Amino acid sequence: MKHNTFVNHPPPADLAPDNRALVAPIYQSVKFSFDDTDETLRYLKGERAGFYYSRNSNPTLRQLELTLAGLQGREDCLLVGSGVATIASAALALCKQGDHILAFIESYGPTRWLVQHLLSRYGVTHELLSIEDRTGIERALNETKTRLVLFESPTNPVTKIADIEHLTLHARRTGCLTVMDNTFAGFHNHGRFDVDIFLHSLTKYASGHGDVMGGAIIANRELINGMRKDIVTLGPTLDPHAAFLIQRGMRTYFLRYERQCANALAVSHFLADHPRVKRVFHPGLESHPQHALAKRQMTDFGTVVSFELDGGIQEGNRFAEALEFFSIAASLGSTESLVVPPALLGGQEYTAEQRAVSLIGRGTVRLSIGIEEADDLIADLSQALDRAFAAV
Ligand SMILES: Cc1ncc(COP(=O)(O)O)c(C=O)c1O
Numbered sequence: 001m002k003h004n005t006f007v008n009h010p011p012p013a014d015l016a017p018d019n020r021a022l023v024a025p026i027y028q029s030v031k032f033s034f035d036d037t038d039e040t041l042r043y044l045k046g047e048r049a050g051f052y053y054s055r056n057s058n059p060t061l062r063q064l065e066l067t068l069a070g071l072q073g074r075e076d077c078l079l080v081g082s083g084v085a086t087i088a089s090a091a092l093a094l095c096k097q098g099d100h101i102l103a104f105i106e107s108y109g110p111t112r113w114l115v116q117h118l119l120s121r122y123g124v125t126h127e128l129l130s131i132e133d134r135t136g137i138e139r140a141l142n143e144t145k146t147r148l149v150l151f152e153s154p155t156n157p158v159t160k161i162a163d164i165e166h167l168t169l170h171a172r173r174t175g176c177l178t179v180m181d182n183t184f185a186g187f188h189n190h191g192r193f194d195v196d197i198f199l200h201s202l203t204k205y206a207s208g209h210g211d212v213m214g215g216a217i218i219a220n221r222e223l224i225n226g227m228r229k230d231i232v233t234l235g236p237t238l239d240p241h242a243a244f245l246i247q248r249g250m251r252t253y254f255l256r257y258e259r260q261c262a263n264a265l266a267v268s269h270f271l272a273d274h275p276r277v278k279r280v281f282h283p284g285l286e287s288h289p290q291h292a293l294a295k296r297q298m299t300d301f302g303t304v305v306s307f308e309l310d311g312g313i314q315e316g317n318r319f320a321e322a323l324e325f326f327s328i329a330a331s332l333g334s335t336e337s338l339v340v341p342p343a344l345l346g347g348q349e350y351t352a353e354q355r356a357v358s359l360i361g362r363g364t365v366r367l368s369i370g371i372e373e374a375d376d377l378i379a380d381l382s383q384a385l386d387r388a389f390a391a392v
Contacts, residue, residue, distance in 0.1 A: 026244040027051075027060045056232050060240040064247045068206070068216045072182070072198050073191030076224040078217045078231055079243060083183060083201020084110050085236035086215035088118070090179060090197060091148065093230035097123035099147035102140050104131045104162075105357045106155035108181065109346050115150065130357045131155060131162050138170055146176040154184050154294070157306040157345060157366040158281040158359040161290040164297055168194040177223075184332075186257055189298050197223060204333030205303075208249040208256050212242045256335060259371045260303035266374040267367065267381065268305050276385050278363070281306040304332055309342070309363035311388065316342035316365055319388035325372055325380045332368035337377060340366040 001009070015021065032051040034040045042048045051057055065077035080086055091114060095101070103115045105128050115126045127144070129136045131151060140146065149171045153162035164180070171178045172194060182190055183201045190198070200206065202214030215238075217227065261284075268282035280287070283294035284301030294301055309315055320328050320341035329338045347360045369377065 071187035093227035210334035322384035
């Protein structure tokens with residue numbers, strides 16, 4: 001064998017069956033082979049388990065899929081390359097021309113874009129309501145045969161809480177599937193509700209360190225198998241190295257989430273008492289209009305805290321720029337704290353009526369709370385609020 005041949009057929013370094021790695025290795029391989037054509041064919045016909053091509057499946061992804069499905073309390077999971085890929089690929093796999101989607105004004109911007117601008121090009125119609133509009137939801141589902149209800153809870157950025165029992169009851173009654181983007185609440189929340197499909201951005205709490213992107217679609221086996229062929233064909237596959245990092249992140253998911261939630265609550269109480277803060281949005285605060293609903297539905301209240309500064313864009317910019325421990329950045333759910341000032345908060349595409357429903361005001365700031373010491377975060381917020389309103 002010449003050296004050029006040798007490096008393309010490297011010697012195996014297999015482990016004996018009684019000698020195991022504590023951390024599953026990354027299967028950074030696109031291809032998997034069987035011993036012969038017959039076994040390959042048996043796999044391709046679904047007659048035996050195995051792996052063949054990583055766009056379809058890969059052992060590193062499979063371990064993470066089983067972990068996340070188990071946590072969310074469903075049978076199966078499909079991993080894709082980002083959170084938005086879960087929304088787009090699930091919607092495309094579940095809808096056909098002429099179908100109708102019920103979505104919400106308070107939903108994540110790209111979700112609204114998908115429904116309003118992309119799916120509409122393929123003949124899928126929609127209605128956008130407020131997530132708080134219980135009567136409207138019942139009316140919409142009664143009046144229009146609806147394929148999907150696509151919702152979130154808590155919503156971004158003002159943490160409104162969806163009444164999941166109400167939504168799922170009326171969706172089930174009218175033969176409509178519920179798809180919940182559960183990114184803000186996490187895998188340990190909402191599994192006991194009659195939600196058909198959960199979506200998660202793994203870029204947030206699952207990875208936890210802001211260094212990798214991913215998404216998970218979690219549902220019963222029948223639904224996942226029904227979507228699999230379409231989604232694999234769309235090609236949003238997660239890379240095995242990303243899956244490995246996310247699996248590693250999951251080891252500390254609960255420790256991080258608990259700590260971030262405790263910090264978020266402490267920060268919320270501090271802000272609620274601050275004279276320069278008009279209103280704080282965090283479901284853990286008793287003053288949150290849906291605190292009781294959040295308490296019934298969730299085991300904790302999440303790690304996003306938004307608030308309305310007693311000021312506008314300029315004060316918001318000065319506040320964000322004065323912070324030491326909060327970086328001005330998008331996303332949430334990592335170990336470090338982040339801030340989104342009013343100028344960057346988005347929602348520019350809202351109509352005046354939708355903006356009023358969104359509760360995003362001229363001084364709305366979103367914080368994503370990390371695992372730092374709560375005292376340090378509060379001291380930092382305090383000095384930044386002082387500087388935001390100091391005479392210039
Ligand atoms: C609720 C929600 N869903 C989905 C996403 C998209 O996730 P990704 O950035 O991984 O595409 C985000 C990102 O901020 C989000 O907040």
